[in-house]
Amino acid sequence: MSRRRTTVYWTGFCVILALLIMAPLVLPEFWRRFLTEILIWGLLAMSSDILIGYTGMVSFGHSAFFGLGIYGAAAALLSVSPPSLLLALLSGLVAAAAAAAFVAYFSTRLRDIYFAITTLIFSQIFYVIIFTWTEVTGGENGLTFSRPPLAIPGLFSLRFAPNTLHWFVLAVVVLSYLLLRRITQSPFGMVLQSIRENEARTRAVGYPVERYKMVAVMLSGLFAGLAGVLYALQNQFAAPDFVFFLVSGEVVIFNVIGGIGTLVGPIVGAAFFLLLREGLSRFFTEYYLIFVGLIFIAMVIFLPQGLLGFARRWLNH
Amino acid sequence: MSAALGLERIGAESMPRAASLLSTEDLTVRFGGLTALNRVNFAVEHGEVRAIIGPNGAGKSTFFNCLTGVLRPSSGHIRFDGEDITGASPDRISRKGIARSYQITNILPNATTLENTRIAAQSRRHGWSLLTHHRAYRDIIEKAEEALEAVGLRGKAGELAANLSHGEQRNLEIGIALATEPQLLCLDEPTAGMSAAETHDTMELVRRIAKNLTILIVEHDMQVVMELAQRITVLHYGEILAEGTPSEIQQNPRVLEVYLKT
Numbered sequence: 001m002s003r004r005r006t007t008v009y010w011t012g013f014c015v016i017l018a019l020l021i022m023a024p025l026v027l028p029e030f031w032r033r034f035l036t037e038i039l040i041w042g043l044l045a046m047s048s049d050i051l052i053g054y055t056g057m058v059s060f061g062h063s064a065f066f067g068l069g070i071y072g073a074a075a076a077l078l079s080v081s082p083p084s085l086l087l088a089l090l091s092g093l094v095a096a097a098a099a100a101a102f103v104a105y106f107s108t109r110l111r112d113i114y115f116a117i118t119t120l121i122f123s124q125i126f127y128v129i130i131f132t133w134t135e136v137t138g139g140e141n142g143l144t145f146s147r148p149p150l151a152i153p154g155l156f157s158l159r160f161a162p163n164t165l166h167w168f169v170l171a172v173v174v175l176s177y178l179l180l181r182r183i184t185q186s187p188f189g190m191v192l193q194s195i196r197e198n199e200a201r202t203r204a205v206g207y208p209v210e211r212y213k214m215v216a217v218m219l220s221g222l223f224a225g226l227a228g229v230l231y232a233l234q235n236q237f238a239a240p241d242f243v244f245f246l247v248s249g250e251v252v253i254f255n256v257i258g259g260i261g262t263l264v265g266p267i268v269g270a271a272f273f274l275l276l277r278e279g280l281s282r283f284f285t286e287y288y289l290i291f292v293g294l295i296f297i298a299m300v301i302f303l304p305q306g307l308l309g310f311a312r313r314w315l316n317h
Numbered sequence: 318m319s320a321a322l323g324l325e326r327i328g329a330e331s332m333p334r335a336a337s338l339l340s341t342e343d344l345t346v347r348f349g350g351l352t353a354l355n356r357v358n359f360a361v362e363h364g365e366v367r368a369i370i371g372p373n374g375a376g377k378s379t380f381f382n383c384l385t386g387v388l389r390p391s392s393g394h395i396r397f398d399g400e401d402i403t404g405a406s407p408d409r410i411s412r413k414g415i416a417r418s419y420q421i422t423n424i425l426p427n428a429t430t431l432e433n434t435r436i437a438a439q440s441r442r443h444g445w446s447l448l449t450h451h452r453a454y455r456d457i458i459e460k461a462e463e464a465l466e467a468v469g470l471r472g473k474a475g476e477l478a479a480n481l482s483h484g485e486q487r488n489l490e491i492g493i494a495l496a497t498e499p500q501l502l503c504l505d506e507p508t509a510g511m512s513a514a515e516t517h518d519t520m521e522l523v524r525r526i527a528k529n530l531t532i533l534i535v536e537h538d539m540q541v542v543m544e545l546a547q548r549i550t551v552l553h554y555g556e557i558l559a560e561g562t563p564s565e566i567q568q569n570p571r572v573l574e575v576y577l578k579t
C-alpha cells in the first residue's frame with residue numbers, strides 16, 4: 001500500500017470504529033441488538049473468508065464450528081458456577097478447534113467441490129449428533145443459560161449491561177479483524193494466496209500444501225467458534241438450528257455479497273443481508289426469501305466482486 | 318585414521334553411482350497400455366549441463382514429472398544427492414533441491430513478478446510465520462530480487478505476471494525455479510514459443526546460471542543444444558537411444574536416423 005492509501009485506510013478504520021463505539025448510546029434497544037448481531041455474524045463470515053477468499057476453498061462447514069462455539073460456551077456456563085466468561089471462551093474455542101481439526105483432517109485432501117461437500121457432510125454429522133443427543137445438548141429445544149459477568153479473576157468483575165456487551169463484542173471482533181488481517185499479510189498468508197492462485201505450482205516450489213490448508217481450516221474454525229461464543233453471550237441460548245448447514249450457506253452468501261478476500265467485505269455482506277432480510281420480512285412476511293434470493297442473484301451477476309469491490313472501483317474513479 | 322580413509326576410498330570405488338547427483342534405475346512409467354518411459358537408467362554428475370532431446374512424445378516431460386514427484390513411476394528408482402526420492406511428494410523433492418520450469422508456462426498470473434519469486438524464495442524460510450508482515454523479511458525479498466536479476470526481470474518487479482510478454486513469462490518461470498535455491502534445475506523447453514532473439518538471450522541466461530548449478534534441459538533447437546550441453550541424452554519412445562558428447566551424438570547413425578534427419 002502506498003503512503004496515501006495507508007492513511008486513508010487507517011482514517012476510515014478509526015471513523016468506523018468511533019461510530020460503532022458510539023452507536024449503542026444513540027440507537028434504540030432493538031437496533032443496538034441488531035448491530036451487535038451484525039458484528040457477530042460478520043466475524044463468522046470473516047473467519048470463512050480466510051478459506052473462501054484467501055485459500056480458494058469454499059467451506060460449507062462453518063455452521064458446525066460456529067455451533068460448537070455456542071455449545072462449548074453453553075457447556076462451560078451450565079456446568080461451572082458461578083459462570084465464568086474465560087471458561088466459556090476457552091471451552092467454546094476448544095470445541096470449535098477440535099471440530100475444525102477433525103473436519104480439516106478429512107477434507108483438505110480434497111479439492112474444489114469435493115472439499116465443499118465434505119465440509120457440508122461433516123457439519124451435518126455434528127448437527128445430527130447435537131439434535132439427537134438430548135440428555136447433553138437439550139436436543140431440539142436447545143439449552144438456555146445465563147450470562148457470566150465480564151470479569152478477569154482477581155482483577156475486576158462487571159455485570160454485562162446491554163452497552164457493555166456491545167462494546168465487548170466490538171472489541172473482540174475488531175481485535176480478530178486486526179489479527180486475521182495480519183495473518184493474511186504474513187508469510188503464511190502469502191502461501192494461502194499462492195495456493196489459491198496456483199496450487200500445483202505452490203507445491204512444486206516446496207510447500208506442503210495439505211498442511212497449510214489444514215492449518216487454514218483450523219484457524220478459520222477457531223474464529224468461527226469465537227463468533228459462536230459471542231453469540232452465546234448475546235442470546236443466552238444454544239439451538240441445533242445454528243449447526244444446520246443453512247447457516248453455512250448464509251455465511252458463503254455474506255462473503256459473496258460483500259466481496260471475498262477482503263475480510264471487511266464479509267462484514268459488509270452480513271450487514272447488508274441481515275438488514276435486507278429484516279426490511280423485506282416486514283413487508284412480505286413469509287415470501288421475503290424469494291426477494292432476498294432475487295437480489296442475491298442480481299448482485300452476483302452485476303457486482304461480481306461484491307459490495308466492497310464495487311465501492312473500491314467507484315472510489316478510485 | 319589412514320585406515321579409515323582407505324576404507325572410505327574403497328567404499329566410494331565400489332559404488333561409483335553414489336557420486337552422481339541424480340540417477341535413475343530402470344525407471345518405468347506406464348499410462349494404461351502406453352509405456353511412456355521404459356527402464357531408463359540415467360545419471361547426471363555435479364555441475365554438469367545435460368541436454369535431453371527426442372521427438373515429440375518421447376517421454377521427456379514425463380521424465381521430469383517423475384524427477385519432481387508429480388508422477389509416481391510404475392517401477393524403478395530415483396536417487397538424488399544420496400537419497401532415494403522415488404515417489405516422494407513434489408514439495409519434499411523441491412526442498413531436497415530439485416527445481417523445474419514447465420513446458421507450458423506455470424506461474425501465478427495475478428501476482429506481481431516479484432511476488433512470484435518471493436513466494437518461491439520464502440519456501441526455504443519463515444513459511445510458518447503468522448504474525449509478522451511478509452515485508453519485514455528482507456532476506457526473502459533479497460533472494461527474490463536476486464532471482465529476478467538473474468533472469469533479467471529486475472526492472473519488471475512490480476508488473477503483474479499476466480501482463481508480461483510471453484518471453485518474459487518464460488524467463489520468470491526460470492526465475493521462480495532459481496528462487497528456491499536448487500542444486501539441480503530441470504528446464505523443460507525454456508525457449509518454447511520464443512523469437513530467435515529471445516531464445517538467444519535465454520540461452521545466455523542459462524549459460525550464466527549453469528556456473529553454479531547442475532542443469533537438465535529439454536530443448537528442440539539442435540544448434541542451441543550443441544553449444545550449451547556437455548553431454549546429450551536422446552530419448553526415443555521412452556527409451557534411451559544414445560548418450561554422449563554433442564559431436565558423438567551428431568555422428569551417431571541411430572540418432573541421425575530417428576531424429577536429426579527431420
Ligand SMILES: Nc1ncnc2c1ncn2[C@@H]1O[C@H](COP(=O)(O)OP(=O)(O)OP(=O)(O)O)[C@@H](O)[C@H]1O
Nearest residue numbers: 348351353371372373374375376377378379380420
Ligand atoms: N498424464 C498422461 N496420461 C496419459 N498419457 C500421457 C500423460 N502424459 C504424457 N502422456 C503420453 O506419454 C507420452 C510421452 O509424453 P511426454 O509429454 O513425456 O513427451 P515429450 O517428450 O515431453 O514430448 P513433447 O516434445 O511434445 O513435449 C506421450 O505419448 C503422451 O501422450
Ligand SMILES: [Mg+2]
Nearest residue numbers: 377378379420
Ligand atoms: Mg514435453
